[in-house]
Every structure is written in structure tokens, then in C-alpha cells.
Amino acid sequence: QQQVRQSPQSLTVWEGGTTVLTCSYEDSTFNYFPWYQQFPGEGPALLISILSVSDKKEDGRFTTFFNKREKKLSLHIIDSQPGDSATYFCAPQGGRALIFGTGTTVSVSP
Amino acid sequence: DPKIIQKPKYLVAVTGSEKILICEQYLGHNAMYWYRQSAKKPLEFMFSYSYQKLMDNQTASSRFQPQSSKKNHLDLQITALKPDDSATYFCASSQGPGASAETLYFGSGTRLTVL
Numbered sequence: 365q366q367q368v369r370q371s372p373q374s375l376t377v378w379e380g381g382t383t384v385l386t387c388s389y390e391d392s393t394f395n396y397f398p399w400y401q402q403f404p405g406e407g408p409a410l411l412i413s414i415l416s417v418s419d420k421k422e423d424g425r426f427t428t429f430f431n432k433r434e435k436k437l438s439l440h441i442i443d444s445q446p447g448d449s450a451t452y453f454c455a456p457q458g459g460r461a462l463i464f465g466t467g468t469t470v471s472v473s474p
Numbered sequence: 475d476p477k478i479i480q481k482p483k484y485l486v487a488v489t490g491s492e493k494i495l496i497c498e499q500y501l502g503h504n505a506m507y508w509y510r511q512s513a514k515k516p517l518e519f520m521f522s523y524s525y526q527k528l529m530d531n532q533t534a535s536s537r538f539q540p541q542s543s544k545k546n547h548l549d550l551q552i553t554a555l556k557p558d559d560s561a562t563y564f565c566a567s568s569q570g571p572g573a574s575a576e577t578l579y580f581g582s583g584t585r586l587t588v589l
Contacts, residue, residue, distance in 0.1 A: 368516075396575040407478075407564050407580025408517065415575065453517065457574060460530050461507070464517035 368465035383441040387454035394456040478581035497565030504570025506548040512561035
């Protein structure tokens with residue numbers, strides 16, 4: 365399967381801080397880039413998504429940026445809350461399937 | 475109430491045995507999927523079905539066989555189980571027909587352990 369890499373693998377941020385996650389991919393045919401959030405013991409759930417025709421999408425405290433030339437995305441979480449503690453996956457669409465990245469586990473300390 | 479039901483939540487099997495993982499979705503969706511998540515690999519796409527027809531198969535082994543008896547069912551039969559099959563198996567669905575930019579909705583998974 366296509367490689368989708370995320371960094372860092374894990375991070376800890378203080379409550380109220382800003383979290384930045386990055387994702388890189390190889391396949392230039394990808395054109396839909398969702399981010400999924402997964403809590404322990406649960407399946408992933410869509411958090412925010414962006415199409416390749418855009419370079420920024422914002423939804424409340426969550427913003428995703430897309431750089432087509434560099435084949436990179438980022439997810440910014442402002443005013444991080446303990447409830448944001450989860451694993452985050454970028455999952456660009458390859459054909460009909462989502463290709464999940466390696467994931468970043470975020471811990472928000474109060 | 476959960477809209478995608480996976481049964482059982484936990485499953486322990488012995489090497490060489492056969493198990494069936496159950497998935498039912500009550501979202502009225504037309505496309506269903508199976509993904510696998512293990513400690514060694516990220517969420518790995520296995521199969522996609524649209525209107526009860528196989529659309530994509532990324533699983534190399536024929537030991538994994540999806541079964542769709544109804545539009546809202548997609549079970550996963552695994553034969554000749556191996557310890558490497560130990561993982562959490564997630565079922566998902568989307569509005570369909572599995573085209574671009576669809577949101578996938580995931581169940582809570584079946585955690586399979588093969589001894």
C-alpha cells in the first residue's frame with residue numbers, strides 16, 4: 365500500500381497550548397485528505413478534511429493545511445484540551461480506500 | 475445507540491482454527507469496508523464492498539473472506555488462523571457507492587487474539 369507518514373509519533377502538550385501534527389505522502393493522485401481521531405477502545409472518527417483544490421480548512425479549534433507541491437499536510441489544534449488526547453491519523457484517499465498514516469498520539473496535560 | 479455493530483468485541487482463537495467476525499450497519503449506507511489495526515502496522519485497508527459487491531481487495535491471503543448476506547451486513551471469515559492475525563478488525567461504512575471524498579464511519583472493532 366501507499367506510504368503515508370506522520371510525525372511526530374507521539375507528543376505531549378499542556379492544556380491551552382497548540383498542537384501541530386504533520387503528514388507526508390507519496391502518491392500525487394491523492395486528492396482528498398481527511399484526518400481521523402481515534403480514542404482508545406474505539407474506531408476512528410472523521411475530524412476534519414480538505415480537498416486538494418484548497419490549502420486551508422478550519423473547523424473550530426482544528427485547522428488543516430495542505431501543500432500540494434511538497435505533498436504534505438498539517439493539523440493544528442489550538443487551545444488544546446484534555447479531551448483532545450487521542451491518536452490522529454491522516455488518511456488520504458487512494459482509489460476507493462482510505463490509506464491511513466502511521467498516526468500521532470497526542471496527550472494533553474491539564 | 476451504536477450505528478455500526480461489531481460482534482464479538484473480544485475473540486480468542488487457537489492457531490489453525492476458523493472464526494467469523496460480524497458487522498452490521500444501521501446507517502442506510504451502501505458501501506462497507508474492513509480494516510485491520512495491529513501494533514506493527516497502522517490501520518490497514520482490507521476490503522471494500524458496494525451494493526454487496528466486492529470492489530477492492532488489498533488482502534493477499536485467501537484465508538480472509540468477506541461475506542455479505544444482506545445489504546447492511548459484511549462479515550469477515552478467517553480460516554487457518556495464525557498468531558500474526560492477532561489484531562483489532564474494524565468494520566466501516568459510507569454512504570456509497572464508495573466514491574471519492576466520502577466519510578467513513580467505523581465500528582468499535584473486534585479484538586482478535588490467536589494463541
